[in-house]
Amino acid sequence: MSYRVVCYINQFYGGKGGEEVADFKPELVEGPVGPGLELQKLFGDEARVIGTIICGDGYYAEHIEKARAECLKIVEDLKPDLFVAGPAFNAGRYGVACGDICAAITQSLDIPSLTGMFPENPGVELYRAQTFIVKTEGSARGMKQALTSMARLGLKLIKGELLGPAYEEGYIHRGIRKNFFKDKRGSLRAIDILLQKIAGQEFRTEYEMPTFKKIPPAPPIKDIKHATIALVTSGGIVPRGNPDRLRVSSAESYAKYDISGLDDLTPDEFESIHGGYDRMWANLDPDVVVPLDVMRELEREGVFGKLHPYLYTTTGTGTSVANAERFGQEIGRELKEAGVDGVILTST
Amino acid sequence: MTREIERVAQIPVAQIATIVPIMLTVGANRIVPGVAIPHPVGNPEAGPEEDKKTRRKLVLRALKALQADISEQTIFES
Amino acid sequence: MQLKLHKVKVRDVRWGDVTKVQEGVLYVDKASALEAVKDDAFAKVDLELARPGESIRIIPVKDCIQPRVKLSGGKEYFPGFCAPLQRAGDGATLVLDGAAVVTCGSIVAFQEGFIDMSGQGARYTPFSETNNVVLVVEPTDGLDKHKYEAALRIAGLKLATYLAKACMDTKADEVATFEKGSIAEESAKFPGLPKILYVCMSIAQGLLHDTYVYGTDVKMSFPFLLHPNEVLDGAVVSGNCVSACDKNTTYHHVNNPVVRDLYERHGKDLNFLGVVISPESTVLAGKERNARMSAAIGADLGANGAVITEEGYGNPDTDLCLTAKYFEEAGIRTVVISDEAAGTDGKSQSLADATPEMNAFVSTGNVNEMIVVPPMQKVIGDPKAIALLSGGSAESLWEDGSMYVELQSVIGSTVEIGYSQVGCEWV
Structure with a gap:
């Protein structure tokens, strides 16, 4: 038996048309459509795309509560093992829709979800903590690579496998620090990084410096x-x-x-x-x-x-x-x- | 904590602590440098009189900070 | 300077009539071992044994010490404490490799940690893999905490020296040699290699948060340069009762992995200049001064790079930031090793301070991450201390003896000299 997957794509990738049909209401199509066809190939026999929701970006953005409820209903009836939206690359409305529906499905139906976006997509900041967002290129030129990462992460999520660090799994991290047992002890990792840094080579810090919140000062006491x-x-x-x-x-x-x-x-x-x-x-x-x-x-x-x-x-x-x-x-x-x-x- | 009290209550908060860079990063606006981590508002090692004198000086400085019209994070050294 | 560590492998520890190592078993003559550590400060002293894999919890632990003694180039061990003031790092030293002395006794209670010899907690501490001789003491009534700390610290050093001394005639299984000439000589030998300095920041914040070098509390000291052999040969001793997860125990100092790994690569892909011990002060002026002076030593030695390690978390994050900043400003590239306090959910700010210069960061783990450790059949020390651990709470101890605690309550779990493989990443 293979795992069941439901996909979500917008009107453009669903072959319905461009901006002129952006108000396209959510519609379920049996089997994979558009990027789902490639995704199905990557899943092989392990998982099957049983249906694809096609929804206009404009419709989701303008009727977010309603669109979310409609999509939730469809997915609830199908009871998939995984929900995959997008990838949305750097398309803002599409990214927000993908993030929102993924977050809702994981939260309400307890079904693992994932999507794919370019790190600057506004959907990233809004939904990164609530679903898995695979890091993609800024445009559909990065489709193949995005789907490869999404299929690999998707299968891990379905099987409940322990995930490695976000950068290894290829998703944009959810703002959580987690302990791992690494291959090398800390002193060796430090010396490697230092020599790379001195040689002017690329190196990966294990913690980027944060930015801190500031607020305007409250008015002073007058009396x-x-x-x-x-x-x-x-x-x-x-x-x-x-x-x-x-x-x-x-x-x-x-x-x-x-x-x-x-x-x-x-x-x-x-x-x-x-x-x-x-x-x-x-x-x-x-x-x-x-x-x-x-x-x-x-x-x-x-x-x-x-x-x-x-x-x-x-x-x-x-x-x-x-x-x-x-x-x-x-x-x-x-x-x-x-x-x-x-x-x-x-x-x- | 300092930042959120100030934000929610919209009243000035003067923070007295020793490690100024940490107060800057946590977003304190009125900063009074303290004496040492185990005794921010006192100098007990110098005896009771000096201890209290130091404390009074720092509290007065904090009261001054509360009355200061500032537009950004400010360290009150005197 | 040349240091030869004569390592006698210890695979088991048992009581015996005579203290000796025979076929990998350390036999301990309890009566004479107790005689070696007696002190008026203690109302009661006892010894216990704990081996890897046993169902034993040791709590609360203060320090861990590797049994060692000078064979040549000096006498006894730990100059300034149990040995006369001699320069550490020259000649030969006998090491009982695979054994450790663990000192156990409640001093500040809540910031001391525990060692589990088996189960989930054992994965996080190196002292679940050593054959431990545990020194359990009770102080005399009304003994001042600071005097108690000093007595227990010295008793641990004495016991470690006693054990090694009793085994001085044992043939070593392995001899490791650490040899390095003066900075000028080595730089002439390896002109093309990047010159690397190691800055070992050490807690120096009050009588129960201290580090000793050659018997001297470094609290009032400036940063200073040591030959790496001195660090590997007992010059540095922990007097730290707090910060169980990320204090450098005396065992860690003599086995400092940054020193060993830099040594390993010395003459291959780097030129290891030496070690700067930089005290972590309680006052900002002290932090500023020590950061600037460490960087000045680096600049004067012509360093190209520096490994900077923290001890503790919270206010020492500022020492770390300042030190990285001033080194970078002096044109010396840096990498820092630090743990993180990211909250039990991993969602909090990891550090109390930050600076853009600190762009190469190696993490030794989130001290707040929760772990469950199973009940142990035997508890050495004070089982009541469990509820008081930092990283624990009254609810931590479950009825069956399991504990649900933060990682920071495990001794050595996130040590910031990079001793273990634990590290944090984003998920």
Whole structure:
């Protein structure tokens, strides 16, 4: 028995015509059509293209919810083992349609899906995390190569084989870092790369430098004498005994503690549970991480209006960016509701 | 965390930490360099008086940073 | 300088009346071994054995040390600690290859790691493949943590030296020679080969996060140059209680794979200049200074390239970035070796810092990736420590004794001197 595959292509590759029929509604044709014929050859006896959905790029783009639902219904009835869309190369609307339908089918029907695109296709950024997008050339000149990669990856997906790194499998990575056991130990790989780099040869870094998110600065505090200031820390300062069981590293939560009655953080009442620095000093006097003593003094002296009654705290070591962002959003919302005007955040 | 508090609440956040390049990469806008990783707002090795003096200086600097009208990431060294 | 490592292969470890190696079996006389490590700091000291493939978990582990002793060109081992101050790296050294001393005792609890001798966890640590003599200690009541660390560190070094010394007369199965002249001599011999410097960044961040060279804590030190033989012969000792996955244990230092692989290719496709030990400071000024000074050493030596390795993750990412940046600015091409903290789902930013000059990056794995390790029949050390591990949590330990933990809780799992074959890629 061979595996069952359903394909998706646009009106052009489906032989219906060009832009003039871009509003072509989804239609199921039995067996392979267009690029599917070559794909079928590559699958050989292992898999069979049982049907092909042909849909106009304009139709999918303008009626995305409806088009998606119609295609989903067709695929649900056919119950294939794999869904293949495109390849869309650098065609924007086609890429978005391929990405969208693949993502929907994998998510709703739990059927593996894949498509093919040029890395700059807008469909890549939108759907790379939700399906497999094989890297292709910018135009149909790269058809043969694209289909070869797609057929190879497709069979692996159907069989549930363990996949290697994205660059080896030929798809555009989904933004996930995964550990592998490599052929050579790290020191040897490093020396190879270094000698290639010195010789001016091409080399492959194992991690490209990221770009970081920035935001425009919030407006400053105009009237500090009446401003409420909150203290926030990622230095892991908590009441002794860590009542909320914050994790010492890779934090998944933050906690808030009432400091309204306190003038000072004493080692009898507070401690550091942070797993990333020598906590000797913080445990002698937690104020070296959270400056409560000085904040109270300045509050009394009238340097600023009022100290917010709650301290927000977490541990910032090995904590994922996603979690840190979530803590920030939740704390930000609470502080806004509480009418806080500014924050002093200390990190270790 | 700093960046998201500032973005969501639309209030200024002054971050005091030691490793300025990391604050720059995580998108903090008002940056006050701290003393050392285990004691960002204190200098306990220099004794209690100096420790508190240092802390007061840094907190005042952070309050100044909160009142500064800036258009990009700024490091407050004084 | 010429160093000959006389390797005596150890394939098994057992208790015996006399400490010796016979037909690949290391016999340990427990009473005299205990005598060698006694210290007033310990209320209780015990030794245990753990062999590859056994159902044993060792937790919490502090350091691992390869048993070694000088046969010629010096006395004892670890100058500045268990040996008088002599230059390491010359003469002959006996190595019990296939054996390790593992020190076990809770000091900072949560950032210490574990070793499984079998199962999934064993794949990630080199110490599942060594025949281990495990030193388990309990400190006296109220002993200061830093004093405890020092006592346990030195006890481990003493035990390793004791074991090797007792086997000094054993004939080596293999002799490995490491020989290299002065930088001027080697450069005259190999004028056409690229000159490569190795920068070994080392944690130097406080009493429980330290590295020692010739007995001295490098925390207040500038970056300095060592002959590769010195590194391979016990000049560098770990005093690091934290960062289980990516600290360089004392075992790793004497077997540093970057040093060995550069040596292997010395005179073939590169000219290995030497090793710079660069301390990772807790203050930015220290990071700046050490990065600039390392690059200055490289420039003065006329280096064409540098391998830069990190120790730990988080703030040392900044040391790594600055060092790569200043080397590149000096016209010296770089490659860095580092692990990643990409979150349990692999979707987070891998590094705390980044710089465009760091365009050649070798990854030794995502420390946050989750693994399941099966229950072990025997636990050496403190089983309670399991729930407190960094990379673990109260929920990590399942009822049957299995653990669902981050890779970072396994000793040596992502060591950034490139010791293992684990590495991260995009999927």
